[in-house]
Amino acid sequence: MARRPRAVFVTLAVMLTLPIALSGAAGAQAVPGRSQSGSRTTAAPPVLPPAKTAGVAPTATGVQRALAAALADPSLGKHHGVYVYDASRAKALTSIGATKPFVPASTMKLLTTLSALATLGADHRFTTKTVSAASSSVILVGGGDPLLAVRPGASDDFPRRASLQELAASTARSLRSRGVASVTLGYDAGLFTGPAANAKWEPNYLTEGIAARTSALWVNEGRLSPGMAKRAPSPALAAATVFAGLLRTAGIKVAASIKPTTAPATADSLAEVRSASLGDIVEYINLHSDNDGAEVLLRQVGIATQNGGSYTAGVKGVRATLTGLGIDVSKATIYDGSGLSRTNQVPLEALAGAVRVAVAKPELRHLVSGLPIAGFTGSLEDRFAGPGSAAGTGLVRAKTGTLTGVHSLAGLVRDRTGTLLVFAVATDSAPPDKALDARAALDRISATLANCGCA
Helix, strand or coil, rough: CEEEHHHHHHHHHHHHCCCCCCCCCCCCCCCCCCCCCCCCCCCCCCCCCCCCCCCCCHHHHHHHCCCCCCHHCHHHCCCCCEEECCCCCCEEEECCCCCECCCCHHHHHHHHHHHHHHHHHHCCEEEEEEECCCCCEEEEEECCCCCCCCCCCCCEECCCCCCCHHHHHHHHHHHCCCCCCEEEEEEEECCCCCCCCCCCCHHHHHHHHCCCCCCCCHHHHHHHCCCCCEEECCHHHHHHHHHHHHHHCCCCEEEEEEECCCCCCCCEEEEECCCCCHHHHHHHHHCCCCCHHHHHHHHHHHHHCCCCCCCCHHCCCCCCCHHHHCCCCCCEEECCCCCCCCEEEHHHHHHHHHHHHHHHHHCCCCHHEEEEECCCCCCCCCCCCCCCCHHHHHCCCCEEEEEEEEEEEEEEEEEECCEEEEEEEEEECHHHHHHHHHHHHHHHHHHHCCCCCCC
């Protein structure tokens, strides 16, 4: 699990990168010191509406002129582009090379997590519980907690995760209060439906542990042990097996046979644990580009929008939610929630649109506050170190996307005059042997926006 950085670092980073004081005067900005961590310690501050004036108003011509050299980098391949939006004035600035949608890779997570926040709310929590259908039976019921763990983490882990150990201890106490010391155990992962693996994923994603079979009941995202890539063939059975061992440790005898079942609606409640808030989960997923967590949230969106618990239902829910938020996805092709599928096609305007909407709506602020900070946190911790990208260090805040030949960034940055710019930049035709060069080119493009008056 990720550890929290010092509060001083977080305070500086938030002040420098989040849209929380758009009416403040522009001026010299300090760059925070490097942290060995990638997570936040404090609740995200409120996002205020854009001020009427903030910095020098950039022009489309100015932006295009500033970006021309960086966009000419041959490592970007033939299909690359950038979209820039002036969030301080609620005005689209420029779209270069973006007439055709792009393979978004992990920037797809912006659309998924925004939809989850919009449909469920940042304070929503997912419940994992135990119920009893008979005096000596226990059913472990999954509630689709993407970060459920076997045991509680350290006190400074972020976010704090619900654990099966806590649930087992509470369940054992409840059983003993009823005079029950020996039980059978079943498990119910029926909240999610349909195939556990996306049909549009490469087959090696599962065999190599790149992705898990998505389940409403799992621990450690289906990993056989924390930190290992290998995943359980049945995450729900693996979680139930671990839970049985924890119940035995708590003094309850558990029958050897553990089977899937459906918890009756009339079953008696024994105990429950609740996840971290959805806002914190969204921050974690975007900060660390958590594929499995994004796939769970995709299905939660499907359920919240009354489309169902499959990944196809989740896609329907995401499309409807984004449309309702004013993001045009009519030209987008979406197959998953994580961006692992190379068949996804999303316009840069839609990717930037997720950030644009989150900037404007305080209730969606966790999308912005969870974005990695260039050179310091999450998937941008080791970025912005090359020539021409230093201007973005500590100032660019963006979600990354990477597949073979695909590199993308979508996020926000204040330019040197104080104007808040939302942007998306991508290539899905980079030569495979130029991956680092292409990634560095995207860093330079966003750093150019940080250093841009562009008038």
